[in-house]
Amino acid sequence: MRASPRRGPRKASLVLVPFAAFVGLFLLYPTLVVLYKAVTPGGALGFDALERALSGTYRTGFINSITLSGTSALIGGVIGLLLALTVKSLRRPAWLRPTLDSWSAVASQLGGVALAFAFIATIGAQGFLTKILKGFGINAGDYGISPTGFWGLVVVYLYFQIPLMFLVMMPAVNGLRETWREAAAITGSSAFRYWRSVVIPLLAPAALGGVLLLFVNAFTAYATVYVLNPSGALVPLQIRFLLQGNVITGEEDLGNAIVAWVIVLLLASLIAMTLLQRRTLTWTRS
């Protein structure tokens, strides 16, 4: 079996080459070109494009996008985590867990055109819920609950954020062993103490990592906001605006610079998420 030790690595590199070439050509090459152009606006090394990308309306865009993504990630994270904990503790309807599991796999993919349509029919001006609330004398628009309002967008984003958090947290929550709770109980700890000293420290890294993933997920969502409010001041919509009007020279550099900042932000979030996730893996696997 070990007669030809060289064959293995050679074969491995044989399949690695097309893969690396593919990723290099279609993902890394365009990305590196954008990053390079972002730091060389107009052909010479300089940071004014990167500075302009964080000033004026573009600064507003970043602030709005970060606020929207952060809010929907935090709320979605809390609800998703609570849902995972609740489902683990409830054993009775046997169909509950597999149903939620399949549904979450589906719903976490639903962000897009159809989701935007669904919420236009729900909280839009002629929406079902808007009409019902009006029947109770409540004008939902006054609270920002319209497809173009801030809280309206948060409500829409939660539709894919909650299931994503549920999916990400379920392995960690399942890793909490019943024996730990029993051990805490027999050593005289109260339920509160068990939560404070065992559950929260164990779940915190996974939960924080999950929230970061949700943040990334919301930040890059495009289809939903495009359908609901194409003129909104959010980063993805500003990128569209710059891309479609790139006849004006200089605007192209601005687009590249915005994308560069987006990549930096996403990369930082995902590296932090991976580090937090690694801490969780060490105890869920053992």
Added chain:
Amino acid sequence: MTIEDVAARRGVALSTGGTRHARWRSVRPASVVKSAFIGMVALYFIVPMLAMARFAFQNVPMALLTPEKLFDGWSFSGLWTALSDPGIISATKTSVLLVAFAIALNLALLLPLAIITEVHNPRLRPVLSAVTLLPWVIPPIALVVGVAATFRAAVPWFLASDFSLVPFYALWAMPFTYRALDAGLQAINARTLYEAARTMGASLTTIIVRVIIPNIGAAIAAASALTAAMVLGEFAFASLLLKTTLPTEMVNYQRGDPRGGLALALIVMILTALALGLVVRSLRRRGLTVQTAGI
């Protein structure tokens, strides 16, 4: 470790103590709170779907809808009109082909790579795992700028075709595909199978085609279903490169025929959800823990 040992040794005494404790403290009120919470979350997920279905299939404007009229005017006419629209038909064809090509390209690149990494060079696994996470860092809305800056100028004929989307869709499906395939390979102990087949004199190609691939059918199905769902939902990249796929055409169509557009979107969503849900359920039945979130 010691706590677990103690707990395991005293398992019986512990669990009775535990349930009595729980029953005394919290069973009744807590389970009411839990059920109420799950009910509210369920309501949040169901109401928009019902509202969408009402809008799509009931030909009564919201302003005229009263409780008595709730069952009037339901019909599928909007859906049939949308489904016979030539623009929608041709966009559907494009999207179906895109799904097929993206799945084929993705599997062609990742299936041999995942298998050979697992049986020959497991040290590469974390590298592959990290590389296949890159699409999260460079999402469609970011990459489209790079593609416009490079391919559009250098090889304009390439972006002229609708099928230039295929390599990019294969890229964004990688996080899902690789994790599904990897979970499948782990579950069947691919390395042991490989070594067993190898001792009996099988060649690497024979092992991959006749031993490993037939055993990870469920994982391949999951990878394909996740890729299909991703391609059928992708809007940003296609729209910004001015391609006509089903999602972009749906937005277009909906402007002229809101009811038909919503009906179509609902049907596409239900079909995708059913396909994906079935695959996930069959995976869970086999005990495969595939992370469908793609991380």
